[in-house]
Amino acid sequence: DTEVTQTPKHLVMGMTNKKSLKCEQHMGHRAMYWYKQKAKKPPELMFVYSYEKLSINESVPSRFSPECPNSSLLNLHLHALQPEDSALYLCASSQDVSLAGTGELFFGEGSRLTVL
Amino acid sequence: SQQGEEDPQALSIQEGENATMNCSYKTSINNLQWYRQNSGRGLVHLILIRSNEREKHSGRLRVTLDTSKKSSSLLITASRAADTASYFCASNGGGNKLTFGTGTQLKVEL
Numbered sequence: 001d002t003e004v005t006q007t008p009k010h011l012v013m014g015m016t017n018k019k020s021l022k023c024e025q026h027m028g029h030r031a032m033y034w035y036k037q038k039a040k041k042p043p044e045l046m047f048v049y050s051y052e053k054l055s056i057n058e059s060v061p062s063r064f065s066p067e068c069p070n071s072s073l074l075n076l077h078l079h080a081l082q083p084e085d086s087a088l089y090l091c092a093s094s095q096d097v098s099l100a101g102t103g104e105l106f107f108g109e110g111s112r113l114t115v116l
Numbered sequence: 117s118q119q120g121e122e123d124p125q126a127l128s129i130q131e132g133e134n135a136t137m138n139c140s141y142k143t144s145i146n147n148l149q150w151y152r153q154n155s156g157r158g159l160v161h162l163i164l165i166r167s168n169e170r171e172k173h174s175g176r177l178r179v180t181l182d183t184s185k186k187s188s189s190l191l192i193t194a195s196r197a198a199d200t201a202s203y204f205c206a207s208n209g210g211g212n213k214l215t216f217g218t219g220t221q222l223k224v225e226l
Binding site: 004031040042045048055056090094096097102104105106108109110112 | 161212218
């Protein structure tokens with residue numbers, strides 16, 4: 001069983017809705033990630049938080065707003081999304097980066113988002 | 117795009133056979149990782165190989181790394197139907213950024 005928990009598993013929303021995706025880990029990891037994955041494509045990095053501070057934003061549109069309230073929680077706030085934003089959103093965590101770069105990422109099962 | 121390429125895109129083999137997947141990446145790396153994803157599920161880490169390593173084993177998995185060619189391969193020996201999944205390589209050039217390759221869809225038939 002994964003030690004990264006994502007909720008909800010499925011979300012359907014209209015283009016005018018505001019919703020949030022939530023992610024929780026209790027492994028003491030200090031780096032947390034949001035990835036977006038379209039069908040039959042690899043995961044694409046969106047955001048990285050390191051020690052609760054945003055360290056990487058891969059030029060993601062502002063309709064996606066990440067938040068890291070504490071070291072165990074990561075949220076992704078969604079507002080005014082487009083149908084092409086429909087995808088599997090994956091949260092991951094890792095021990096923070098060392099001189100050898102980042103190590104193993106632990107992924108949640110994902111939140112499947114459909115935008116109507 | 118910094119995304120790496122994997123080949124083949126799809127691979128279908130019989131149970132008991134070996135499966136080999138190849139990955140090429142674009143920039144210098146600190147490490148390269150392989151992940152597995154069952155359909156519609158999260159990714160599971162399989163193995164990590166550092167830039168100063170050439171080969172690594174874990175159970176039925178064997179990974180090689182050739183930094184001069186910017187390439188890696190994953191060999192799964194004695195495959196099982198349960199190995200059916202998508203396999204992704206992921207390169208780490210330092211920091212927290214992990215960039216995934218295009219993936220290989222493996223199907224192992226009984």
